[in-house]
Amino acid sequence: MFTIKKADYLFWTFMFLMTLLQLSDDLSFWGAFIYSITITLTLRVYVVYVVNRLANRYLKIDNSTKFVIYASITSVFIALFLTLQGYVIIRLILSERMGTMNEMVSLFFGMLMLSILISGVSYSIELFKQNVESEKRHQELKNNVLESEIEHLKTQLSPHFTFNILNNLHFLIRKDKEEALELLSRYSKILRYYVYESQNKWIKLDDEISFLKHYFQLEKDRSGEDLQISCQWNIPENQLMIIPFLLSTFVENAFKHVSAFTDKTNYINLNVFFKNENQLIMEIKNSTDTVLNSTKKQGVGLKYVQKRLDFSYLNNYKLDIMSQENKYSVQLQLNLNK
Template identity: 45%
Template sequence: MNKVRYINNNLMIVLFWAFIATILIFQLLAVDEYDLHKAIIYSSMITSTFAIYVHLVLRKVIKRYIQTKRISSLILWVFITAFIASIILTLEDYTIDSFFSQDWNRHKETMLPQFFGMLMATILISGIAYSFELYRHHIETLKATQVLKDSLNDLKVKSIRQQLSPHFTFNILNNLQFLIQKDKNEALKLLSQYSKILRYYVYESQNKAILLNDEIAFLKTYLELEKDRLKDEAQVDVNISIEPNDLKIAPFILSTFVENAFKHLSTKHKWVSVSIQYKGNKLYMNVKNNHDDKINEQPKGMGLEQVKKRLQLIYPDKYILEFDKTNNVFSVQLNIKFE
């Protein structure tokens, strides 16, 4: 990819100077003393000198200024290099005119005006080159900053996953303990489903994004297992309406809210409600559970705080997350906009 970009940049540079040379040829042909042959030679030499000056001399001066930020040094070096380049260009102009006219003394009186003309042209080109180089440096800085930002975000997401991993795993093992104590046969049957959940967590949590349908399937399995674990101890209402699609979502964004609801259930009259719908290009999720104020002063656990950070990193300006605690009912409303 970098090699292709390098080739494309060189091609654009060649085309640019070829365009300048062509324009100069047409301008010279408008002057009576220039024929096509002389115009091509003059244009080629002058354009080549300008190109060498810009790419081999001026760009190095400008890059050095960008690193040091010394404007006085930049002005001094640009003037010196422009002065030298103007002398060379004036000599080239004199040589070409004298060669075609075979009169080496004829054009001496015009050298000084030509020099100042070349100096003005060189300074103008220096200003244009400086603007382009500064713009290029700005773009490269933005790209480098974005790469660093993306890398930092990846590190943050990985760190958050590592923090969530033991929390989720301990809940799974705790649920399995309840099942084994109640009914060994049922525990063996449901153990296979728990294995699927753990396998899903281990492998899918390593991906930046997974299919929304896979996350929903995982969530349904988790809800069924919680229903089996709690039996008649809790009322679990589930309303999930997701049509098959190819949308992708960050893993465990949705399940964390459901897990948190079961973790902070009230000790009496346990109740959990999970509603997930997808309309247009937005996903709507609402999770509610009742809790005991005296036991759970802050039902928002570490898992919710970590998922908030993930949402901020992965879906900036594309999500709405609201918490509400009213009459011993804790509610989470999450909306995610998909592009």
């Protein structure tokens, strides 16, 4: 992976080679080599201990003007230092010809332009790094807030779900005791599933589908005879994972807001299938009383389902919700992983 640290190494290697190439025309190879290393190391120290500190200081207070002023002043000093440094190394230590006064002045201005360029590049890099870190902190904060909301959602769903079960059980006991006992066993499995699986961040898709089938059947048994209900399941065996209680949110919403017309057909149609090896499709449609349901309070589950999808399946899902007159439909396309 190409990182900023690697880019930094490549930049200073490039600086050394370019300096060596420029100096090799006027100096011997070893003279140009030693002077190039000295220039590169000096500029590196200057960037780390001067430019970067100036950049960090004035980026925090968002004052680029002061950075430009101080960086320009320090660039003059570092250019002068590099020129004198070259004179000492080449003339006094290596005993090579350094050049005339005019060449020394040209060298000074060359070093000045180089130090100003490096200061600008370093400032840009620090600005980029701070923006990346700021975006990362912002994303982490968003994720933490969303996780808190999801945990809050679970605490709301638990009593809400239990209340629905007790309501259903009361209705079924009055209908048929034997049927009630059988359904009580099914309720027990659902409750056990809810208690244990709600603590997991990811669960097996097969377990979630099994839970959804039980939940759908119970809602179907509780519903009146005037409600036409159909469901289709085409889920082959798989090793895919999913976040818990995502699909049941839409089923609960359909049964909660289904119409109660006496002169029209009331219906709920559910279809769950695979489009390819890992793309799950869920389609659910129900009749609805547009006027009546516009005054109903939306359930807490549906309120957060979009956020849960964004958090766990960003760029890996498509959710289409359509509300028309006397008709409500949901289609969810979900790309799952093992």
